[in-house]
Amino acid sequence: MKNHLLLASFLTLSISWGYGSAKQVDSPLTPKEAYKLAKEAYIFSFPLLMNYRTMHMQAIDENSKFYNGGFGKWRSYDPASPENQDVVTPNIDTPYSFAWVDLRQEPWVLTLPKIDTARYYTSQWNDLWGFVLDNPGSIKDGNEGGNFLLAGPNWKGKKPEGIKRIIQGESSFLGSLTRTEFLGNNDLDNLSQIQKNYKLQPLSAFLGKTAPKPAAKIEWLQWKEEDLHTDAVFTYVNFLLSLTKPNAADQAILHRIAKLGIIGGKPWQPEKLDPKVREYVQQGIIDATSLIEEGAKESKNSSSFFGNRETMQNEYLHRAVGVYAGMFSNTADQAFYIPWDTDAEGHYLDGSKYAYEITFPANGAPPVKYFWSITMYSLTDHFLVANPIHRYSINSRNPIVKEKDGAMTIFISHRSPGKDKELNWLPTPKGPFYMVLRTYGPSTSIVDEKWEMPVVKAVPAHSALMGSIYHMLNWFSSDH
Template sequence: MSKVLKSLSVTLFAATMGAGAQAQSTDLRIAARDSYIFTYPLVMMYRTMYLQAIEEGSPSYAGGMGEWLHLGVASPEDNDIVTPNNDTPYSYAWVDLRAEPWVLTMPEIGADRFYTSQWDDLWGYVLDNAGSVNDGNDGVSVMLVVPGWEGDLPEGIDRVIQGETSFLGTLTRTQVLGSDQPSDLDRIQQRYVLEPLSAFLGQPAPQQAETIDWLGWEEGAEFELGYWTHAARLLPLVERLDVDTEAYSALAMLGIESGQPFDIEGLDDTQKATLQAGIDDARALLAAQAGQLTDGTKLFGPRSAVGQRYLDRALGVYVGIFGNTKDVSVYLNRVVDDQGHPLDGSKASYEMTFAKGELPPVDFFWSMTMYRLPERLLVANAIDRFSIGSATPGVVTADDGSLTLYISAEPPKPEARSNWLPAPDGPFWMVLRNYGPGESILDRTYDLPPVRIIE
C-alpha cells in the first residue's frame, strides 16, 4: 500500500523550488492528505480515550484513567467503535503513565475459555496481549511503562509493555460460552485488576503528573478543519522518532509543529479549502482501500511489524480500531459474492458452505459476524443473532459433514434457520474471526468458501 502515497520527499522538494501559487496549493493538498493519513490513528485513538476516560458526560465514560469499562455482549446500539465484536465482550481502560507505571493482573481462568488483554498506544500500534495466547490461562501480571523506561522488573511482574506514548489503552476480550449465565461474564471481568505500581508494591504514591487541558471532542471532527487542531494538540503526547522525519516535515508545511498552537482562523479561504481538500482526499483513499480489503492481518501490530506503513496503520483504525495481531486473531472478510458483486441483502439471499474438514482451523474458536454498510455496525434482527460460528448453540452440520450458513435479510426456510445469519436490507460486510489461528490461516493457504446467491 505504501506505493499509493506519493513520496513526501517529492512533495517537499516541489514546495521549496519556488513553484507558482497553483503548484504550491497542489503540494499543500498532497501534504495535507499524507498528514491526515499519518495522524489519523492518533486523533481517533484520542477520540476513544476522551469518550471513555476523560469526558465525564460521555455515555461510555468509565470513571477516569485506570478505571475499567466492562461491557456486555455487543448490540446494534453500540457505536463507540466500528466492527464491534459479538463473541468476546470488551473491557476498556486507559492509563496515564507519566507519574509512574501501572500494573495489569489477569486472573487464572478456566482452560476452556479464551481471554486476552490487548494494549495499544495512541499511534494505534498493538503492543502486547496478556492472556491465553501469550501466557496461557493461569494468570499473569504485566507492567505498563512510558517510552524510554529502563529498569529491573519488580517481584511478581512477568514482563513490561511499552509503547511510543505515555497514554496506553486496552481492549480486553473475554469469550462468552454458550453455557454462561449473565453473571458469569461479570464475575470474570471484575477480577481484571489495574493499579499503579506503588499500590501493587504497597508503597506511597509519587507526585501526580501535570494536569492536561484536554481539547473537547465533537463527533464528526475528523471530517472537518478542526481535525488539524486536534492533531497539533496531540503531537506533544507522542515520542518523536527519526524514522518519521518526513511525515513531520509534511505537517510543518501545514504549519503544524509539536507543542505549537495551530490557528485555523488565521488561514485564508484558499488555505482552508486546500486543507479541507486534503482531508477529503485522505478519506476517499481510506474508503477505497477499505472496500478492497480482504485480509487485515498486516494492518495491526507493533512498530516492528507495521513500521512506517502509515496507510496500513490508518486503515487498521479506520476499519476496526483495536484490531489485534495475527498470532491472537486473524480476520478474513467477505465483501462480494462469487461473481464479484457487492453483498446486498436487498438484492439477494446467500449461502456459504464449508465442506467436510474445511472449517476454519483454530486453537480456540471461530465466528462470522455481520455488519451493515457503510456504518460497519451490527445488524438489528428478529432473532438477535449478530454472529454465528463454532460456539453457536444449535448450528446443524449436514449428513456429509459440511456446514452451510444461510445469509439473508428475510428468514430462510424453516429447516435452515438454525444456520441463519441475518443480513440488513441493504449492503453488508462479513468478518470471520479466528482465535488462535492455525498455520494454514497464518500462511494464507486457507481461504473462506465463496458466497453464492440462492436462486
C-alpha cells in the same frame, strides 16, 4: 483561546522530543504543496485522532454514555448488541473490557486472573498510534494469569519483582480492549466474574510505596465529530503529538508536515494561510479520507493493518485503514480476520436484493486452536444489525446443523430461510452489509492464506422468500 494557551504550554516538551522546530517554516506554501502535505498529515495522524476520539468518550468525557469512570478504570460489557457503538465492527464472541491509563506520573500494573483452561482471553494494549504493544493472555501466557507493567515512553526503570514483563509504547496514554470468550447464555455469571477480576493499579500501590508527585493537569480538547473532516482536525493533531514521543522512523514526515504548521505543542492557525492554500488543505483532507475508506473496502484480511512498530514500520495508510475498519482489532497470532463484502461474482452484498449461502465442505471449516465466527455488520455504519432473533454472529461453538456428508451451510438473508434452517441462519439488514470471519488461534494455513475460503453464493431474494412461504404452508398443513 484556552486551547491555544494549552497547546503553547506543550511547546518546550515538543521541541525537546523533536517535533519540528520552535519556528514555523517561513517559506511560502503553494496550493499544490499544501494539498499534498495535508493529505499526508491526515493519513499519518488518523490513528491518533481515532484513539483520542475513543479515549475521550471512555475516559475523559463524564457526560458520554460510554464513560468508564476515568483513567485506570475498567468498563466491561455483556456480549455486544447493536446498541454498542463506541467502536466500529464490534466483536460479539469475546465481550469487551475497556480501560485507559495515564502513565505520565508512573507506570501501572495490570493483573489478569487465572481462568478455566478451555476459555480464550487476551488483554490487548495499544498506544495512541494504534500500535498493538502486547497481548497478555491465553496464547502468549496460558490461562494462569499474572502481573504486567504498563510504562510510558520515557520510563527506564527495572522490571519489579512479581512482574512477568513490561509493556511500553510511544505515547503517555495506553488503552486496552480485553477480550473474554463467552461460552453461551448459561455463561453470563462466569463471564462477569472473570471481568470483575481484571485489575489495574499504580506501580506505587503494587509495591506498597508512596505515590510520586501527580502529573500536570491537562485541559482536554472537547471532541467534535464534525471537526474530523475539516482543517480544524489539525488542532487535535498538534495537541496529541505532545502526548507522544517521536520515533526516529517518523522524523522525515514530521519535518515535512511542520511546513504546514503541524507541530506538536504549537497552535494550529489555519486563518494565517492564504485562502487558496487553505482550500487545498481542505481538499487534501477530503481525498485522504477517501483513500482510507477505499483501503478498507479493498482489504481482504487484517494481517497488514495491525501490529507493533517493528511489523508496521512506516505503512501509514495501512495503519489508518486498520483503525478505520476496526478499532482495537488484533494481530494475526491472536486472531485472523477476513472480511466478506462481495459474492462469488464480485458483487457487493445487499440483503435487499439477494439471500446468500456459505458452504463449508466436510473437514473444511477454518482450522483453529480455539474457535471461529462469522459476524454480520451494516455497511452504512459498521455496527451490528438488529434482527428479530437477536443473532449477530454464528460461531463454531453454536449447534450448527451439518449435512450427512459433514458439510455445513450458513444461510444469510434478511428473511428467515425456513424454520428447519434457522439454526444456521445469520440475518442481514435490508440493504448493504459485510461480514467478518474471525479465527481465534488460527493455524498457519489461515495466516499464510493457504486455507481455501468458501465463496458467498447469491440466491435471488424472492427465492428465499418463496422458501419461507413454502415452509410456513407446510407447517400449517401438517398436524399441530
